Amino acid sequence: MNYIAILKGKKLAATPQRLEIINLLSKYGHLNIDELYKLLVDKFPSLSLATIYKNIHIMTEKDFLAEVQIPNKKNVYELIKKAHSHVVCSKCGEIVDVDIDTTALFDAATQVSHFKLQTSSIVFNGTCPKCA
Numbered sequence: 001m002n003y004i005a006i007l008k009g010k011k012l013a014a015t016p017q018r019l020e021i022i023n024l025l026s027k028y029g030h031l032n033i034d035e036l037y038k039l040l041v042d043k044f045p046s047l048s049l050a051t052i053y054k055n056i057h058i059m060t061e062k063d064f065l066a067e068v069q070i071p072n073k074k075n076v077y078e079l080i081k082k083a084h085s086h087v088v089c090s091k092c093g094e095i096v097d098v099d100i101d102t103t104a105l106f107d108a109a110t111q112v113s114h115f116k117l118q119t120s121s122i123v124f125n126g127t128c129p130k131c132a
């Protein structure tokens, strides 16, 4: 994927730090700010945590990255993909995307609550195959 073109399309400068953040997220899938910082500081020793926060914030605001809230854990970030749910390993903390249709659940929640629902975030907890 041509991330430089996508960044430019969203009026975001393709700085080396941003490209490396994208690189890391496409490699690892989901990372929190601390994990990103640890991985980035090797390559950019002068990089501050505040700069990473700023970059992540603007890229999330422009719908280039998505923030994922995992109960009892720090928020993680991922590249924008089509809507999906997550499974989380309670032993090693691994987060994996699951592509299942949650439309029926969404409709049921709308019916029961009478809310006008916009989004949903579904997280399943358990043990991954490596830890089982």
Ligand SMILES: [Zn+2]
Pocket: 089, 090, 091, 092, 093, 094, 127, 128, 129, 130, 131, 132
């Ligand atoms: Zn595990």
Ligand SMILES: [Zn+2]
Pocket: 030, 068, 078, 084, 085, 086, 096, 097
């Ligand atoms: Zn995900």
